Amino acid sequence: MSPSANRDLAGRMAELARAAAGPKSVQDVLSEVTSAAVELIPGIDTAGILLVSRGGRFESLAGTSELPHDLDELQRILDEGPCLAAATGELIVQVDDFRTDARWPAYAAGAMKIGVLSGLSYRLYTSDQTAGALNLFGFEPRAWDEESVMTGSVLAAHAAAALLASRHAEQMHSAVVSRDRIGQAKGIIMERFKVDETAAFELMRRLSQERNTKLADIADRIIDTRSDG
Structure with a gap:
């Protein structure tokens, strides 16, 4: 050149x-x-x-x-x-x-x-x-x-x-959003079933495995149940 x-x-x-x-x-x-x-x-x-x-x-x-x-x-x-x-x-x-x-x-x-x-x-x-x-x-x-x-x-x-x-950057943003949604879903389970944070997360993990569904998707469904009453 x-x-x-x-x-x-x-x-x-x-x-x-x-x-x-x-x-x-x-x-x-x-x-x-x-x-x-x-x-x-x-x-x-x-x-x-x-x-x-x-x-x-x-x-x-x-x-x-x-x-x-x-x-x-x-x-x-x-x-x-x-x-x-x-x-x-x-x-x-x-x-x-x-x-x-x-x-x-x-x-x-x-x-x-x-x-x-x-x-x-x-x-x-x-x-x-x-x-x-x-x-x-x-x-x-x-x-x-x-x-x-x-x-x-x-x-x-x-x-x-x-x-x-x-x-x-998109992956990082997605990870942050997923983490926040999982935390929100854990809070719903803790309030609804009167369990601690560890038990709430274990319940979500088991649902994820049984349904072969991503943990973040399970969290979204749990959050949706709250809005559905």
């Missing part, structure tokens, strides 16, 4: 790091990443992020135009394409020219129809529930060089970090 390109990338990554550390939402950070990709990588005209849940739900985020969303929808319908391939398996998927790439014929035809001829897709992360990819597209065919691929990889790593941080 040339010295000037290094400086540009370092500067933009510093900006992205400050954005991630500040009060911005994950959506804002991802939008910064896709905008930086268009700004820093020659030949990239539009960019977006695709998330695919285990149940097959597609979520299209941070598009710099409507095109990434259209391409994500096309892949959902056809169940093929470079973004899907990256999200669910390959680390980097490189397409120099959709007119000559035979890997996804139906998708390639659709992409060419709306003016996209090349692209780079990067796997962001894969968890038990969700897979993701950073997807970069060009309106012209292009033999992607090492510098372009490397810059995309750096940006993809930043996007992955933002998504994982958001997921961790």
Whole structure:
């Protein structure tokens, strides 16, 4: 990578790091990443992020135009394409020219129809529930060089970090809420059956095991019985 390109990338990554550390939402950070990709990588005209849940739900985020969303929808319908391939398996998927790439014929035809001829897709992360990819597209065919691929990889790593941080925050919040609901349910049992905290929790634990239901769900049902009278 040339010295000037290094400086540009370092500067933009510093900006992205400050954005991630500040009060911005994950959506804002991802939008910064896709905008930086268009700004820093020659030949990239539009960019977006695709998330695919285990149940097959597609979520299209941070598009710099409507095109990434259209391409994500096309892949959902056809169940093929470079973004899907990256999200669910390959680390980097490189397409120099959709007119000559035979890997996804139906998708390639659709992409060419709306003016996209090349692209780079990067796997962001894969968890038990969700897979993701950073997807970069060009309106012209292009033999992607090492510098372009490397810059995309750096940006993809930043996007992955933002998504994982958001997921961790959501899990922490969920854990706190579950703990509070379990505590509330224990209080209801203690009041209703005149037992101590240990006995109340043991009753909930046994119900959870017998019904093969999460403890937090048992707590919700107990709380609902109070509102039902």
